[in-house]
Amino acid sequence: MIKVSIDMDKCQHYGQCCFEAPDVFALDADGKITYVAEVADDRRDDVESAADVCPMQAIEIS
Amino acid sequence: MAGVVIIGAGLGGLRVAETLRASGYAGEVTIVGDEIHLPYNRPPLSKEALAGGVEVADLEFRRKAHVDDVTWKLGSPAVTSNLKEGTVTLADGTVLHFDALAVAAGIRPRRLPIPGPQAGRVVLRTADDAQELRAALVPGAKVLIMGAGFIGCEVAATARKVGCEVSIVALDAEPMIRPLGAELGAGMRRRHEANGVNFYLGRTITSFNGTDHVESATLDDGTVLACDIVVEAVGSMANVEWLDGNGLDLGDGLSVDDAMIVEGTSNVVAVGDIARHHNALFSGPKRRIEHWNMPTETGKRAGQTLAALLAGEEVSRAPFSAMPSFWSDQYSHKIQSFGMPGNATRIEIVSGSPDEACIAEYFDQSGLVGVIGIDKTSELAPYRKLLMERG
Numbered sequence: 001m002i003k004v005s006i007d008m009d010k011c012q013h014y015g016q017c018c019f020e021a022p023d024v025f026a027l028d029a030d031g032k033i034t035y036v037a038e039v040a041d042d043r044r045d046d047v048e049s050a051a052d053v054c055p056m057q058a059i060e061i062s
Numbered sequence: 063m064a065g066v067v068i069i070g071a072g073l074g075g076l077r078v079a080e081t082l083r084a085s086g087y088a089g090e091v092t093i094v095g096d097e098i099h100l101p102y103n104r105p106p107l108s109k110e111a112l113a114g115g116v117e118v119a120d121l122e123f124r125r126k127a128h129v130d131d132v133t134w135k136l137g138s139p140a141v142t143s144n145l146k147e148g149t150v151t152l153a154d155g156t157v158l159h160f161d162a163l164a165v166a167a168g169i170r171p172r173r174l175p176i177p178g179p180q181a182g183r184v185v186l187r188t189a190d191d192a193q194e195l196r197a198a199l200v201p202g203a204k205v206l207i208m209g210a211g212f213i214g215c216e217v218a219a220t221a222r223k224v225g226c227e228v229s230i231v232a233l234d235a236e237p238m239i240r241p242l243g244a245e246l247g248a249g250m251r252r253r254h255e256a257n258g259v260n261f262y263l264g265r266t267i268t269s270f271n272g273t274d275h276v277e278s279a280t281l282d283d284g285t286v287l288a289c290d291i292v293v294e295a296v297g298s299m300a301n302v303e304w305l306d307g308n309g310l311d312l313g314d315g316l317s318v319d320d321a322m323i324v325e326g327t328s329n330v331v332a333v334g335d336i337a338r339h340h341n342a343l344f345s346g347p348k349r350r351i352e353h354w355n356m357p358t359e360t361g362k363r364a365g366q367t368l369a370a371l372l373a374g375e376e377v378s379r380a381p382f383s384a385m386p387s388f389w390s391d392q393y394s395h396k397i398q399s400f401g402m403p404g405n406a407t408r409i410e411i412v413s414g415s416p417d418e419a420c421i422a423e424y425f426d427q428s429g430l431v432g433v434i435g436i437d438k439t440s441e442l443a444p445y446r447k448l449l450m451e452r453g
Contacts, residue, residue: 012391014389015439018443031439031440052077055355060124
């Protein structure tokens, strides 16, 4: 499993991650990011891409 | 052993290196940076890092394990090159040989030749620039910003937050008029004015006054504005002078093909702010796009190109296609854009009004080319899909 976390002090809720891995990251009705904290290993490429495109570089993966 | 030399240790250079490794290239990779810092994220420089509490180490990009073996040559820019011989010479005299070259040298702020003292005139591009400016942003300081683009406006918002007195002088009729357009630009101007920023629009600065340090600026209508610090945010220039003498057209960055290969070369790619490219999603001439997401988009493509080239495989010539996107935070407001709103010939506000949360659609002859929202992030997402379908 891949552990995903977002540093909420950095996150500005731009939602760029949602386009790369929509099954992991989503914007709720208030425009706030929600995410799945544990995802299957085969989702790594998309989760890495989501972390790459975050303008605030707020996504951590382990 | 020559390998790949990457000139530029910013986001674009990093993405080229990552993609080379991810694509199986195992040869030497050398990344040259003019700054002493490892690749770091620049957007916070006009915001969090300027207000204090964020250091450059906090802004460094996560470096993936597979780029642990790249060689970093930091603090010494490229000064000359000989593409036929495959060499680049750095300011410290080092000569680097390459099999393939990636140009990720980025841009630098344009300086205007305005008479008067130089001390107290700063620009904002690097972490060191931010540190210098931050020291001057103290409560009550008179800050004069030249230019009403995104950097100028973000610095204005940050300086007001810190408690400085802020004036913006710009030739444009409204802030961020390209790409926002006049109506949204005016809406953002009123937000800035409500936060205490003074605008001098349609004006230029004819001289700076003071003995050793800037004390005031004289505008073209005779207005004199007292200032303790001047932030020059009037556009940018591509860092391409070191490529002079190779027969390349250096007039507006570097023209590249869909594989990011520089026109007139076979083993040189360019990425990021300086790469002038076509985009399958939008018609028209090749363009440089100075948006944060483009170094990643162009860098990944260029890395794939070089990996194929160096493996003796066929380079993909598939049309390059990427969605330009930008964001800006000013006070509590969020501006977000998809597409190419700057190309529009007609703008329609479809939700809200310029003084509140709103969405504007941007059209050219071909139809919808862009969308900009102010404080409308979640409602903007469907537009990205719509614009992607243009391709």
